[in-house]
Amino acid sequence: MTTTPAVVTLAGLDEGLLAPLLDGSALAVRVPGFVAPTAAGHMAGRLAAHPSLSAYRNTPELVRVGLSHYETHDADGTTNDAALVDYLDAAEQAMQEIRVCCAPYEPPLDRLWKALDASYGLERARIADTPMFAGVCRVFPEGSELLPHNDSLLRDAPGLPLGRELDGQLAANIYLRVPERGGELQLWDLRPDEAQLADWRAPASTYGADRRLVPPPACEIPVAAGDLVIVDATRLHAVSRQERGTRIGLSCFLGVRRGRPLVYWS
Numbered sequence: 001m002t003t004t005p006a007v008v009t010l011a012g013l014d015e016g017l018l019a020p021l022l023d024g025s026a027l028a029v030r031v032p033g034f035v036a037p038t039a040a041g042h043m044a045g046r047l048a049a050h051p052s053l054s055a056y057r058n059t060p061e062l063v064r065v066g067l068s069h070y071e072t073h074d075a076d077g078t079t080n081d082a083a084l085v086d087y088l089d090a091a092e093q094a095m096q097e098i099r100v101c102c103a104p105y106e107p108p109l110d111r112l113w114k115a116l117d118a119s120y121g122l123e124r125a126r127i128a129d130t131p132m133f134a135g136v137c138r139v140f141p142e143g144s145e146l147l148p149h150n151d152s153l154l155r156d157a158p159g160l161p162l163g164r165e166l167d168g169q170l171a172a173n174i175y176l177r178v179p180e181r182g183g184e185l186q187l188w189d190l191r192p193d194e195a196q197l198a199d200w201r202a203p204a205s206t207y208g209a210d211r212r213l214v215p216p217p218a219c220e221i222p223v224a225a226g227d228l229v230i231v232d233a234t235r236l237h238a239v240s241r242q243e244r245g246t247r248i249g250l251s252c253f254l255g256v257r258r259g260r261p262l263v264y265w266s
């Protein structure tokens with residue numbers, strides 16, 4: 001078995017930002033201090049007080065501002081048509097409201113998207129002709145965690161043509177507030193297939209693996225407020241328990257299509 005060097009740290013958004021992930025030579029790319037601490041604190045405070053802050057429709061332990069496409073599925077994987085309509089209808093307004101929470105600072109995901117567009121080409125993912133929502137704000141309350149899982153649009157939304165166009169799926173996270181203890185991003189050098197994931201599935205979870213069954217992670221990134229971290233979402237990853245305090249971040253997926261612009265959504 002070959003091992004992948006864990007984390008590439010960059011001083012800023014350089015041209016080759018995604019190269020170590022696209023060529024599979026690293027598990028994560030990280031830009032420490034992508035958002036200044038004062039700005040990150042301001043955004044976290046505004047987002048944590050947002051009136052729409054609520055739990056995922058299908059994963060009650062996750063709390064967010066903005067809807068994730070993942071929430072438009074029922075437990076058996078079928079699309080919930082009403083949830084999909086709600087998701088698409090709410091997209092523009094939710095993106096605007098998150099930008100308002102960032103003001104007077106430039107919304108950090110907009111800054112990332114601009115840089116990726118300049119380097120690789122980037123467009124909003126669409127369902128039929130309607131742009132998808134992008135840039136969910138996730139709040140991890142004290143005591144919460146994200147079990148080991150991976151993300152694949154093709155698996156999670158088999159009816160969506162976009163899933164079949166993707167050659168890869170990355171996840172970008174910008175951390176705005178981190179707990180005093182816990183909340184590390186855990187990464188595995190593993191791309192488990194569906195049979196393996198089914199064997200590992202935690203009994204009470206709709207999405208994640210039982211930590212006692214999976215091998216120890218290849219690395220743990222102790223994230224700091226203001227950091228940008230991008231990972232290959234198709235590899236196993238998790239967030240350790242927030243032992244004390246909450247963790248707040250902005251997140252989107254980046255779809256990789258050979259010879260075509262990247263696409264982004266949440």
Ligand SMILES: O=C(O)CCC(=O)C(=O)O
Pocket residue numbers: 146151171172173185233237238239249251
């Ligand atoms: O919040 C994080 O650090 C990672 C969350 C995650 O699972 C993802 O972005 O796909």
Ligand SMILES: [Fe+2]
Pocket residue numbers: 149150151171233237
């Ligand atoms: Fe994930």
